[in-house]
Amino acid sequence: MDTGEMYARGxxxxxxxxxxxxxxxxxxxxxxxxxxxxxxxxxxVYGDVWEREGLADPIRSLxxxxxxxxxxxxxxxxxxxxxxxxNGCTKQQVQDVLLLVAMYCGVPAAIETTRIASEIxxxxxxxxxx
Amino acid sequence: MDTGEMYARGxxxxxxxxxxxxxxxxxxxxxxxxxxxxxxxxxxVYGDVWEREGLADPIRSLxxxxxxxxxxxxxxxxxxxxxxxxNGCTKQQVQDVLLLVAMYCGVPAAIETTRIASEIxxxxxxxxxx
Amino acid sequence: MDTGEMYARGxxxxxxxxxxxxxxxxxxxxxxxxxxxxxxxxxxVYGDVWEREGLADPIRSLxxxxxxxxxxxxxxxxxxxxxxxxNGCTKQQVQDVLLLVAMYCGVPAAIETTRIASEIxxxxxxxxxx
Amino acid sequence: MDTGEMYARGxxxxxxxxxxxxxxxxxxxxxxxxxxxxxxxxxxVYGDVWEREGLADPIRSLxxxxxxxxxxxxxxxxxxxxxxxxNGCTKQQVQDVLLLVAMYCGVPAAIETTRIASEIxxxxxxxxxx
Amino acid sequence: MDTGEMYARGxxxxxxxxxxxxxxxxxxxxxxxxxxxxxxxxxxVYGDVWEREGLADPIRSLxxxxxxxxxxxxxxxxxxxxxxxxNGCTKQQVQDVLLLVAMYCGVPAAIETTRIASEIxxxxxxxxxx
Amino acid sequence: MDTGEMYARGxxxxxxxxxxxxxxxxxxxxxxxxxxxxxxxxxxVYGDVWEREGLADPIRSLxxxxxxxxxxxxxxxxxxxxxxxxNGCTKQQVQDVLLLVAMYCGVPAAIETTRIASEIxxxxxxxxxx
Numbered sequence: 085m086d087t088g089e090m091y092a093r094g095x096x097x098x099x100x101x102x103x104x105x106x107x108x109x110x111x112x113x114x115x116x117x118x119x120x121x122x123x124x125x126x127x128x129v130y131g132d133v134w135e136r137e138g139l140a141d142p143i144r145s146l147x148x149x150x151x152x153x154x155x156x157x158x159x160x161x162x163x164x165x166x167x168x169x170x171n172g173c174t175k176q177q178v179q180d181v182l183l184l185v186a187m188y189c190g191v192p193a194a195i196e197t198t199r200i201a202s203e204i205x206x207x208x209x210x211x212x213x214x
Numbered sequence: 215m216d217t218g219e220m221y222a223r224g225x226x227x228x229x230x231x232x233x234x235x236x237x238x239x240x241x242x243x244x245x246x247x248x249x250x251x252x253x254x255x256x257x258x259v260y261g262d263v264w265e266r267e268g269l270a271d272p273i274r275s276l277x278x279x280x281x282x283x284x285x286x287x288x289x290x291x292x293x294x295x296x297x298x299x300x301n302g303c304t305k306q307q308v309q310d311v312l313l314l315v316a317m318y319c320g321v322p323a324a325i326e327t328t329r330i331a332s333e334i335x336x337x338x339x340x341x342x343x344x
Numbered sequence: 345m346d347t348g349e350m351y352a353r354g355x356x357x358x359x360x361x362x363x364x365x366x367x368x369x370x371x372x373x374x375x376x377x378x379x380x381x382x383x384x385x386x387x388x389v390y391g392d393v394w395e396r397e398g399l400a401d402p403i404r405s406l407x408x409x410x411x412x413x414x415x416x417x418x419x420x421x422x423x424x425x426x427x428x429x430x431n432g433c434t435k436q437q438v439q440d441v442l443l444l445v446a447m448y449c450g451v452p453a454a455i456e457t458t459r460i461a462s463e464i465x466x467x468x469x470x471x472x473x474x
Numbered sequence: 475m476d477t478g479e480m481y482a483r484g485x486x487x488x489x490x491x492x493x494x495x496x497x498x499x500x501x502x503x504x505x506x507x508x509x510x511x512x513x514x515x516x517x518x519v520y521g522d523v524w525e526r527e528g529l530a531d532p533i534r535s536l537x538x539x540x541x542x543x544x545x546x547x548x549x550x551x552x553x554x555x556x557x558x559x560x561n562g563c564t565k566q567q568v569q570d571v572l573l574l575v576a577m578y579c580g581v582p583a584a585i586e587t588t589r590i591a592s593e594i595x596x597x598x599x600x601x602x603x604x
Numbered sequence: 605m606d607t608g609e610m611y612a613r614g615x616x617x618x619x620x621x622x623x624x625x626x627x628x629x630x631x632x633x634x635x636x637x638x639x640x641x642x643x644x645x646x647x648x649v650y651g652d653v654w655e656r657e658g659l660a661d662p663i664r665s666l667x668x669x670x671x672x673x674x675x676x677x678x679x680x681x682x683x684x685x686x687x688x689x690x691n692g693c694t695k696q697q698v699q700d701v702l703l704l705v706a707m708y709c710g711v712p713a714a715i716e717t718t719r720i721a722s723e724i725x726x727x728x729x730x731x732x733x734x
Numbered sequence: 735m736d737t738g739e740m741y742a743r744g745x746x747x748x749x750x751x752x753x754x755x756x757x758x759x760x761x762x763x764x765x766x767x768x769x770x771x772x773x774x775x776x777x778x779v780y781g782d783v784w785e786r787e788g789l790a791d792p793i794r795s796l797x798x799x800x801x802x803x804x805x806x807x808x809x810x811x812x813x814x815x816x817x818x819x820x821n822g823c824t825k826q827q828v829q830d831v832l833l834l835v836a837m838y839c840g841v842p843a844a845i846e847t848t849r850i851a852s853e854i855x856x857x858x859x860x861x862x863x864x
Contacts, residue, residue, distance in 0.1 A: 087605050090607070113849055114848045117825060118849070118852060121832065124648070124836055124841065128648045129317045129841060133316070133644075136310050137306075139310045139311070143273055143276060144314065147277055147279075147280040149277075150280040150281040150284070151280040151315060151318050152318065153281075154282075155319055155842070156806060157843075159842070159846060160842035160845070177268050179268055179380065180263075180269045183384070184281060187258065187259045187263050188287075188290070189580040191577060191578060192412065192420035193580075195381065195420070196419060198374045198378045199378070202375050216345070217345050217346070243592075247565060247569055247592040250573055251581070251585065251588050254388070254392075254573070254576055254577075255585075258388050259581060262384075285580065286676060286677075287580075287582040289586060290585070308637070313641065313644070316641055316644055317644075317840065318841060319839070320677075320843075321649060321837060321838060322675070322679070325680070326679060328634045329633055329634045332638060336635070388577065393573045393576070396573065398567050399567055399570045399571070403536060406529070406533060406537055407540040407571050407574060409537075410537040411540040411574060412544075413541075414540070414541040415545065415578070415579055416807075417578075420578070434528070436527075439767055440523075440528030440529045442771065443526065443774070444537060447518065447774075448541050449541065449545055449710040450710045450805065450807075451707060451775055452805070452807040453710075455764075455810070458767060459764045466765070476736055476737075477737060504715075504718045504719045505722050505726070510699065511711070511718050514703070514711065514782075514783075515711055519711060522774075523774075542712065545712070546676060547710075547713075549712070549716060550715070653836070658829055659796070659830045663796060663827075664830070666789070666793060667834060670797040670800040670801040670804070671800040671803075671835060671838050672804075672838065673801075674801040674805045675805065675839055677838075694788070696787075699788055700786050703783045704801060707778065707783050708802065708805070708810070
């Protein structure tokens, strides 16, 4: 496969999940220094691994919340909590993932990510009511 | 709720997922020193958090594979890879979880867990053909 | 034992250690999404594990500072640094725990937590002089 | 202070805690490549940080068990579990440290270290009865 | 660029660094389940990131030793310690990387990796004298 | 060797790499509580390990960027990104280190550190043009 094609389909998926403006912002946040990393993210992460057919998108999002919470990557957890909403995950599903995190990674890992998830759901509730 | 009830239902679930003999072995592996920890695992982990209704069992298992791989807990990953099979997860689903791990936690995290998962599936194929 | 009782005694202990207002704030910080996690913290963490009799409270607090510093959980370290003061730990004890962290987890783990501990002691000195 | 003195007192302390033969074995395990690291361990870790007066030895050992369990260093945990016994820590104290680890770092961190601690106590019971 | 080309040049580089037999073994170690991960390793890791021109190979190897030691991936550290030798890194360079690890990640991270590096150098000395 | 001498040469090196004002600020940031840790940093880290002759300074800086990024220590990464510039590392070298981090520790580890490195280079470009 051509990496240019992978890049295009990865970027398209990323924009569907996180919003065009948000993705543009992240893609330019580290300037020239960040360009090869953004290529990796678009082509290999979203253009290859996220395009695989073994997992439905909502399940992939729930796994992502577990992975990013478990590896103490709160900024990335925030990104994927938003993506989980777009992919149709429910509040109850996210809650149950974070209780697994509490038990298997310790309560501090769950406290911080639960606060972030709570903010994301509150924002989503706010904008859906507006 | 009574903690005795939680313990009983947690232990029952654990035995369904991992097999009676295997669970007995783990419960006595650390002797008297391990008793309160086994109580926590039976009552709080399996008797409470695993009994919640937000996630179907196969999804919970896939999330568990992501969590244990991401936190570099390979012995626990092995346990939950077996549980994932019992809960009906497919080879393709497990593969896709581990490719997320490769991208979000780095390839070494995926190499070791992919080897373990491959062994578990091979054992299962072997015994189902026997 | 009844989980309601565990919850009550855990919450009481938590308020003694961290102050009523502070605990109320944390208990509501993640809204409805955070309720089951707060149940776990009150019942299982403070109502069970912290109520055990193997360790005196100041020793348990010093171990907690080591654990939270070692696992890179600075927000939780801050919480338990305050609790350590309430439990009667001295500045010299905290300092010696953090020098173990420097040697066994690397100096960056100690730099950040030493700064936090220094802030907590300064606040405590300020309010005791007021 | 002279680093030679620090080295001598650190090495003496190390041998008191872990036994002369064991320390000799570790000091030569990595040959010439390991010499500067062994100097750091003898002089800075045991000759300086362990010689500080803020913590009694049994408390320092309990903190060490928390730190090494929390940072997923099981080989080092085993070393310090033996040292904890020499320093007079009880089975109940070690148990309570590991239940904090279960709650604050997740149950997998506690399962493995509880098994190791159980082995160490069993060996010690065996040799004290011989 | 075509991913097939990336795969080919990545695989070629991998075999130059780690030996043909060793790479074949790793590529088949996880069977069919491991195929997509091996594609990622050959194409994206060795075929893209290792082919960049910002770092000379010996420097890249030294950075890899720091990265794998710091992230507690000892199996991967062993692989890259062998690669470092092929890339011309000296014993003194590897030693100095591991002393940085001791200070910035804690001595346990350095003890285990120093032992592994010592074995690798001993094997290399043995075979070069044979 | 005398520890006073190690302290003096370590402090001198630290000031050359990070600037006199910056080092003074860090040395007093945690007051009296931080004094023994600063002694360790000056004497053992900079006065001993950084003074070793196995690695040229720019290579040591690149290894440090890998180590601090891999261990999720972003504040310390920022410090050493500045030091890397003083030691003559190029943008392309730093970029290539961070792409190794992306692949071996996961993209989230690289996203955050790439943003920090980009800020450091932008500040440096700004002040060199002023």
